[in-house]
Amino acid sequence: DTEVTQTPKHLVMGMTNKKSLKCEQHMGHRAMYWYKQKAKKPPELMFVYSYEKLSINESVPSRFSPECPNSSLLNLHLHALQPEDSALYLCASSQDRYDSQYFGPGTRLTVT
Amino acid sequence: EDQVTQSPEALRLQEGESSSLNCSYTVSGLRGLFWYRQDPGKGPEFLFTLYSAGEEKEKERLKATLTKKESFLHITAPKPEDSATYLCAVLPQGAQKLVFGQGTRLTINP
Numbered sequence: 724d725t726e727v728t729q730t731p732k733h734l735v736m737g738m739t740n741k742k743s744l745k746c747e748q749h750m751g752h753r754a755m756y757w758y759k760q761k762a763k764k765p766p767e768l769m770f771v772y773s774y775e776k777l778s779i780n781e782s783v784p785s786r787f788s789p790e791c792p793n794s795s796l797l798n799l800h801l802h803a804l805q806p807e808d809s810a811l812y813l814c815a816s817s818q819d820r821y822d823s824q825y826f827g828p829g830t831r832l833t834v835t
Numbered sequence: 836e837d838q839v840t841q842s843p844e845a846l847r848l849q850e851g852e853s854s855s856l857n858c859s860y861t862v863s864g865l866r867g868l869f870w871y872r873q874d875p876g877k878g879p880e881f882l883f884t885l886y887s888a889g890e891e892k893e894k895e896r897l898k899a900t901l902t903k904k905e906s907f908l909h910i911t912a913p914k915p916e917d918s919a920t921y922l923c924a925v926l927p928q929g930a931q932k933l934v935f936g937q938g939t940r941l942t943i944n945p
Contacts, residue, residue, distance in 0.1 A: 727878075765922055765935035766879065779931055813878050820931045821866055826878035 726750075727827035729814050735833045738804060744830050746797040746814030754820045755797040757789060758813040760829070766813055772797060773820050804834045837862045837927045841936035848913055848943050856908040856921055856939045864928030868906050870899050871922040873938070879922055882908075913943045 727748045736742050746755065754773045758766035771779035772791040780789075786808075788800040797814055811831055815824040838861045848854055860868065867886050871879035883892045885901040892899050896917065898909040908921055920940050924933040 729878075763938075765924075765938060768932050771931060781932075811876070811878075815878075821926060823867070823869060823881055823884045824933070825881050826871075829876075829878045831876065 727814055727816055727825055729812075729827040729830050731830060732828070733831045733833075735835060736801065736804065737835055738806075740804075741800070741802045743801065744799040744812055744814075744832075746799075746816075746827055747795055748816040748825075748827075749795055750816065750818075750825070751794075752816035752818055752825075753794060754817045754822070755791065756813075756815040756817075756824065757797070757799050758815065758826075760811045760813055766826075770799075771820065778820070801832075804832075806834050808832065809834045837925070837930070837934045839923055839925055839934050839936040841921075841923050841939050843939060844937065845940040846942070848910075848941070850914055850943055850945050851912050853909070853911045853913070855910070856923075856941070858906040858908070858923030858936055859904060860906070860923075860925045860934075861904075862925055862927040862934070866926040866928050866930070868901055869924045869926070869933065870906070870908055871924070873920045873922055875920075882921075910941070913941075915943045915945050917941065918943045 757769040760766045770789045790798040811829045814827040817824045840859045870882040873879040883899040920938045923936040
């Protein structure tokens with residue numbers, strides 16, 4: 724089983740809203756990732772968690788706040804987003820930071 | 836600077852017409868090279884990992900090969916359902932972050 728699940732599939736939020744994206748994997752992977760993807764562009768790394776600790780933050784604005792409650796779950800808390808933050812947000816996981824990454828289906832986020 | 840270049844940007848083939856996609860990379864050392872398939876609006880689907888020059892992997896109509904400077908994704912007798920964007924990414928030695936190419940948009944016409 725190489726499944727990563729993400730909820731919700733779609734999210735529309737205003738610039739003053741607070742929302743969260745959720746990601747779950749049950750493959751026993753110890754590294755989890757958040758990516759942002761714009762149309763016709765490759766995924767762009769935002770955060771990496773390794774063994775439930777934040778190991779990489781790609782200088783992401785503080786309006787994006789990641790959280791890793793346990794080894795299977797990854798959240799991305801959103802607050803005061805801008806319209807340019809509208810994108811497909813992808814979660815991925817891998818056995819460790821150097822192994823093949825498996826992506827979830829993504830959350831299509833629209834900020835109005 | 837680590838860099839990945841995919842060519843062509845877009846490719847249209849007739850069903851059954853075999854071809855190859857190219858992924859050229861410049862890294863100080865390669866830990867792994869990854870191929871993904873992505874359908875519109877969906878997350879990338881993992882296809883292959885290659886670690887060393889000379890390595891080959893196959894899955895159905897797809898075959899990935901690796902040299903010291905590039906990787907090829909060969910598609911044999913493609914079908915319309917093979918239409919997708921194919922992404923190549925490398926993990927440089929000592930790095931924790933994938934370097935992605937811009938992708939090749941493949942369209943297979945029936």
